[in-house]
Each structure stands twice: as structure tokens, then as C-alpha cells.
Amino acid sequence: MPRLTPAAEQERRDRIINAALDCFAERGVHATTMQDICRRSGLSPGAVYCWFPGKETIIEAVARQRHQHERELLDTALHAADSRTALHAFFDAYFDWLADPAEQHRRRVSVLVWAESLVDDRLRSIVGDGIAQRTLALDAIRSGQAAGTVTRHADADAITRLALALIQGFILQQAWEPEVDIEGYRRALDLVIDALTPRQAD
Amino acid sequence: MPRLTPAAEQERRDRIINAALDCFAERGVHATTMQDICRRSGLSPGAVYCWFPGKETIIEAVARQRHQHERELLDTALHAADSRTALHAFFDAYFDWLADPAEQHRRRVSVLVWAESLVDDRLRSIVGDGIAQRTLALDAIRSGQAAGTVTRHADADAITRLALALIQGFILQQAWEPEVDIEGYRRALDLVIDALTPRQAD
Amino acid sequence: MPRLTPAAEQERRDRIINAALDCFAERGVHATTMQDICRRSGLSPGAVYCWFPGKETIIEAVARQRHQHERELLDTALHAADSRTALHAFFDAYFDWLADPAEQHRRRVSVLVWAESLVDDRLRSIVGDGIAQRTLALDAIRSGQAAGTVTRHADADAITRLALALIQGFILQQAWEPEVDIEGYRRALDLVIDALTPRQAD
Amino acid sequence: MPRLTPAAEQERRDRIINAALDCFAERGVHATTMQDICRRSGLSPGAVYCWFPGKETIIEAVARQRHQHERELLDTALHAADSRTALHAFFDAYFDWLADPAEQHRRRVSVLVWAESLVDDRLRSIVGDGIAQRTLALDAIRSGQAAGTVTRHADADAITRLALALIQGFILQQAWEPEVDIEGYRRALDLVIDALTPRQAD
DNA sequence: GATGAATGAGACTTCATTCAT
DNA sequence: AATGAATGAAGTCTCATTCAT
Numbered sequence A, B, C, D: 001m002p003r004l005t006p007a008a009e010q011e012r013r014d015r016i017i018n019a020a021l022d023c024f025a026e027r028g029v030h031a032t033t034m035q036d037i038c039r040r041s042g043l044s045p046g047a048v049y050c051w052f053p054g055k056e057t058i059i060e061a062v063a064r065q066r067h068q069h070e071r072e073l074l075d076t077a078l079h080a081a082d083s084r085t086a087l088h089a090f091f092d093a094y095f096d097w098l099a100d101p102a103e104q105h106r107r108r109v110s111v112l113v114w115a116e117s118l119v120d121d122r123l124r125s126i127v128g129d130g131i132a133q134r135t136l137a138l139d140a141i142r143s144g145q146a147a148g149t150v151t152r153h154a155d156a157d158a159i160t161r162l163a164l165a166l167i168q169g170f171i172l173q174q175a176w177e178p179e180v181d182i183e184g185y186r187r188a189l190d191l192v193i194d195a196l197t198p199r200q201a202d
Numbered sequence E: 001g002a003t004g005a006a007t008g009a010g011a012c013t014t015c016a017t018t019c020a021t
Numbered sequence F: 001a002a003t004g005a006a007t008g009a010a011g012t013c014t015c016a017t018t019c020a021t
Helices: A006-027 A034-041 A045-051 A055-078 A083-099 A101-117 A121-147 A156-176 A182-196 B006-027 B034-041 B045-051 B055-078 B083-099 B101-117 B121-147 B156-176 B182-196 C006-027 C034-041 C045-051 C055-078 C083-099 C101-117 C121-131 C133-147 C156-176 C182-196 D006-027 D034-041 D045-051 D055-078 D083-099 D101-117 D121-147 D156-176 D182-196
Strands: none
Touching (some): A006 A034, A006 A045, A006 A101, A034 A045, A034 A055, A055 A083, A055 A101, A055 A121, A083 A121, A083 A156, A083 A182, A101 A121, A101 A156, A101 B101, A121 A156, A156 A182, A156 B121, A156 B156, A156 B182, A182 B156, B006 B034, B006 B055, B034 B045, B034 B055, B055 B083, B083 B101, B083 B182, B101 B121, B156 B182, C006 C034, C006 C045, C006 C055, C006 C101, C034 C055, C055 C083, C055 C101, C055 C121, C055 C133, C083 C101, C083 C133, C083 C156, C083 C182, C101 C121, C101 C156, C121 C133, C121 D156, C133 C156, C156 C182, C156 D156, C156 D182, C182 D156, C182 D182, D006 D055, D006 D101, D034 D055, D055 D083, D055 D121, D083 D121, D083 D156, D101 D121, D101 D156, D121 D156
């Protein structure tokens, strides 16, 4: 029983997480059995339980993986010079990602996780961490408001919520209708962003 | 025990649906057992199965009930004279409803149903019917665009999607954080609506 | 709540028995629910339980009804003058009955009852009563042997069993294959009867 | 716990089939619960469901096992040189088997299966396969008729049916009365066989 | 580290029977 | 006598998890 290298360990874990992700995307979290995950990952139940203590933990790992890219996008965007640019850059990067066909099927799982998180405390804190990144944007919005590049007619908190809603709502609609016209949505989105980031003080 | 009146039948069904709704809101759809629903409704398993052929059907009935009020709100709003008024009226009515504390707990179930609908065909068509009402608003938006009361810088379809996203995204955030500042969000929302419905032709 | 006349009572009971018989013939005894019997008889569960204390009792009544005609056939046959005539008469009458298309579907229930009787004591005694009529024929066979009209090369008991087997086996085969050639079987049967009832002492 | 050898697999299956057979013989097919089969086989429900997808399939396996020996007896008998010898050999072998006390209790299950097959399509085809072996004997009977070793006064088909009835009828009677005099029955049977297989052309 | 047969609690559902009306 | 909604014990089966090999 030779101990696996860390890289090999990670490979096992990723294999399981991706198998679970695919299964979840196809039949949902609850309809997916551990056997499904075993079959899809090519591992035996015993092997899977070597790397995860239970189904719950696998779901959590999947949830974490789902939020990882969103975090990176936000991080990047927040480094922009001014708020207006940041907002545009963030939405641009985010919707480029949403337009990626390879990710669309798997992103259904994000919605499943949102729902699950309403009912599962551990998952709630994971999803909460992701959502909490909204607060990272708060300062940027506030300084934008101070500098006059973001409207002062609305609360910074509300603005971030609204921005988040525009993303989450779209993700939901895209999950229901994968063929949704993303470019049209982006154009409408630009109007909103422009309204929130006036060229001249309003 | 002579035949129940149609009203009494409906009362039974509603009792079951509401019991299920409460259970779902508390522990989620899958963690809720038929026994839970029986206990909460005060009926025996046999009695529940008198009125619903199975758990699946109860979930569907709950889903349908969830969409009912939204439909009514939209219906009402669409009778407004012009697009701008309609849009404002619709959001006003909708967010009045979202502000109702009595409904907030149960509305978590809407999110659960959204997720479930990605994975369950029958539910998908029920949710789809609800979402499809967005298309009812399309004509109103289009005539608004013709009349110059709605911006022509974005596609009518995209505008309705965006409006829907602003609601769905908020529902999601409210489900996660019941104490979210709804009034602040409404004010930010007004900016968006104003941007979409210019006072003078743009 | 006027008490029914005895005739009306019997009508109710027969209605239930026949409904049960039809259901049993179609789906078997166990797959038939009391609801099935209610539907088919046009009575409510309460009404059925007025006339029978339970499903068990209905099955027993059906079993009794099944054996009634056989008993009559045997009774008649046993009144014949001599054994050889009696045997021929009995088989003739019995197979005339078996040839009646109206009875064939319902006779499947006889086989179901045979099986059930192996496992249900009350039913066993009912079926046993029917089978025991075989012993009524024993004396006739014995006196036939004494008179030289029935072979002495076999035990009277065995002869009655064999005769019974020829009927029961056919009933079974007819239940499986309703289109079985009954006339051919009767001709072969004649050979057997002839062998058992020699024209001259053997 | 590495993969079971095919032999070990078969052992599991047989253990379950035999446990079911014993239970069926005691209380009937429907009164036997999966728990009964589990207890008797010494396996847990999960283990049983590893090897059979459901109760239905276990019943079918039991039915198949019941017909297996009959098939072998018939096969053997059909290899005899001439029809008369074959018929005698077949009945001899068959009734030797019927006389085996070890088998008598379990053979009650054959009757249960006959009944069930009237009402369950899958079972019908299994039992049908067993019964259909009667047709294998048809050719032997026909050539016997051509050679003058089997009576021409009856149809070959009817003769095989009659022979089958003599067995099935006895099985039924033995199921009801285990102490039935099998030797007496065999002597009476010899008379019948002699009648069907005349020493000189008739 | 890995295997996969086995475990067993518990889920959904059925259905013979009852009883208030 | 009859109705039919309601009861609830019991049945079949699933599936996350374990552990001997």
C-alpha cells in the first residue's frame, strides 16, 4: 500500500469531483448515487471513500469548485483603475465566461447548489463565501460614488446586489434555455451599467 | 362519510400542499418525507394518497402554487395604459409582495423548485409555464419601443430577460439573507427602469 | 335502514361473488383489491363489508361456488345403474361442461383456488370437501370391480385418483391453452375408460 | 472483498432461490415477504438485491428451477429406442422422483407457480417452456403410431396431453395429500399405458 | 490504497378495513 | 343499509456506507 504522491492524490480527488459534477448536471444532486459517481470516475466505492468521507463532502467540494472561477473574475476586475472601468471589465469577463459553451452544461450545477445551500448549513457557508465577495466590491463602488463615476442615487450595497442579480438571473435563465441570446442581454446590460456610471455627475 | 364537496376536496388538497410547502421550506424537497407531510398536515399516509398519487405530484402542485401569484401580478401589470407605467407598476407590485414577511420563508421553496426543474421534466414544464409569461410582456415592451416610452437601444427580449433577472436575482439573495435591504434595492431598481424608459425619445 | 328480503340479500352476495370471480380470473386473487371488487360489483366498500366480513371470506365463497357444479355432476353420475355407464356418463357430463366457452375464463379461478388451498387452511378444507367427493365414487368402483365391470388390476382408490387426475390435468392445460382440442382429448379418454372397464372379465 | 468467482455467485443465487422455495412452500408466494427470504437465506435485503433485482425475479428463478428436473427426465426418456419403452421409462423415472419424500414439500411450489402463471405473463412463458416439452414427445408418439407400438385410436397430441394430465393431476393430489398411495397409482397408470401401447397392432 | 459484496435503516407506497354520517 | 374518506400496519426496495480480503 504505497502512499500516493500529492499530485496523484489531487488527481484522484479531481477525478471524483468532476465525475460528481457531470452526474449532478445530468440528474441532479439527489438523484445521483454514489454508485453513479463511482461508475463515472472509474473508481470503486472503497476508493472514493479513501478520498472523501462521504457524499456530503463531495457535494461541498463541487460547490467550492463552482465558486472558484467567479472569485477570480471578481478579483481581477477589482484591480481596475476606476469603478466604471471595473464594472464594465467585470461584466465583460463574466459574460465571456457565461458564453463559453463548454461550461454551460456544468453551470446548471451552480443553480442546484444555490438551492441546496438554502437547506444545508455547510453548503450555505460555502456559497455564502462566494456571494460575500460582493462586499469586496462595495469599497470600489463607494469610492466610485465619491469620485462621481458611480451614481449616488442608489446605495452602494444595492448597486452590488443589483449587479449580482443581473448575473444570477441570467445564469438561471441560461440554465433553463441554453440557447438564450447572450449578446442581446449584454447590450441591454450596457444600458444599465451606463445608467449606474454616469459620464457626468448626476 | 358521504362524498366531500368540491370545496372540502380543495381544502384537503390545500392542506397537503401547504404542509408540504412548509416542510420543503424547512428542510428541502428531498429531505422531506411523506411522513413529514402527513404529520404537518394532520393526515394519515392513506389520506394523503387519497388526494395525490405520490410525492412527485405534491411537489408539482407546490410548484404550481408558487407561480400562481407571480402570474397574477404580471397579468395585472400588463393592463396598464403605457409601457413605462406598466413596468413601474409591475415592479412595485412584485416588490411589495417580496417585502411581505409572511411570504419570505415560503419563497425559499421557489428557489428549490427552480433547481429541481433543471432535472425533472414535469417540473420543468410547470416552471417553464411561469417563466414563459415573460413573453407576454414582449408585446408591451415592443409597443413601448414604437411609442418611444421604452429604449430602442436594447432588444425587447433582452429587456424582459433583464427585468426578470432583477427579480429572480433578488429572490435568490433574499432567500440567502432574509434581512436584505429591500427598499435600497428598489431605489436602485428605479434607476434601471428609468434608464430603460426614457422620458424623451433617445 | 330497511332490512333486505332474503332474496335481495342473496342477490347482493352473488353480485359480490361474481364480481370477485371475474376479477380473480383476470388478475389473480392477490392482485385483486377490495376496491376492484367494489368497482366491478357496483357497491361501496361499506356495502361489501355488510355482506362479507373480509376478503378472505369472499375468496372462500368463490371457492365454494367453483366446486358446486362439480359436486352436482358427480352426484348425477353416481346414480347410474352400473359402474361402466356411470364412469362414461360422468366424464361425458364433465367434459360437456369443460367445453362450455362461457365457463372457461372463470374456470382459471379453480386453478388459483387449488394453489391457494395449499397455503390457506380454511380454503384447504373447502377444496378438500370437493376433492373428497372422489371417495363417494369409491363404493361404485368397488361394486363395479365385484361385478366385473371395472378392472381388478388396479386399486379402486387409485382408479378414482386417476380419473380425477385426467380431469384436473385437463383443466390445467385448458387454463394455459384455452384453444386446446377437447374432442381429441375425449377420444383418448375413451380408450382409458375402456381399459378400466373391460367388456369381459379380465 | 474481491470479486466473487462465478461459482460463488451461483452459490449466492442458489441460496436465495432455495430460501425462497422453502418460504413459498410454507406460506405461499404472496404471504412470503422479502424479509422472510432474507432471514431464511441468512442475507440482508441489500445482499439479496445484489443478486436479484426484485421479488418478481426470484419467483421466476424458482419457477425455472422447478421445471429443470422435469425437462431432464423427459429428455432422458425420449432417447429410448421405441415409444412403448420410452413411455414406460418416462413414467417410471418421473414417479420415482415424485416418490422422493425430500422433494414432496417443495413440489407444492410447482402448483403455486402453475396458478401464478395464469396471471403473470413472465411466469407464463417460463411455465409454458416447461409444458411445451410435451411437444417434444409428439414425434416419438407419432413414430410409435406408425410402427404400431402406440394406439392409432387417439390423436398423438391428445395422448401426450393425457400423459401430462396423469402426472399433473397426481402432483396436485399429492400436494393436497402427501400420504397418497403412489404405488397404487403407478399400477393403475400401467393399465393406461398398456392400453395406449398395445402389444399387437390394434 | 483498492476492491466490491454486504449492510440495514428508512423511504415511498398499498390496501384491507373502519366508522362518522 | 349504504357511503366513501380515512386509517395505519406492513411491504418492497434504495443507497450511503463499511470492511474483510
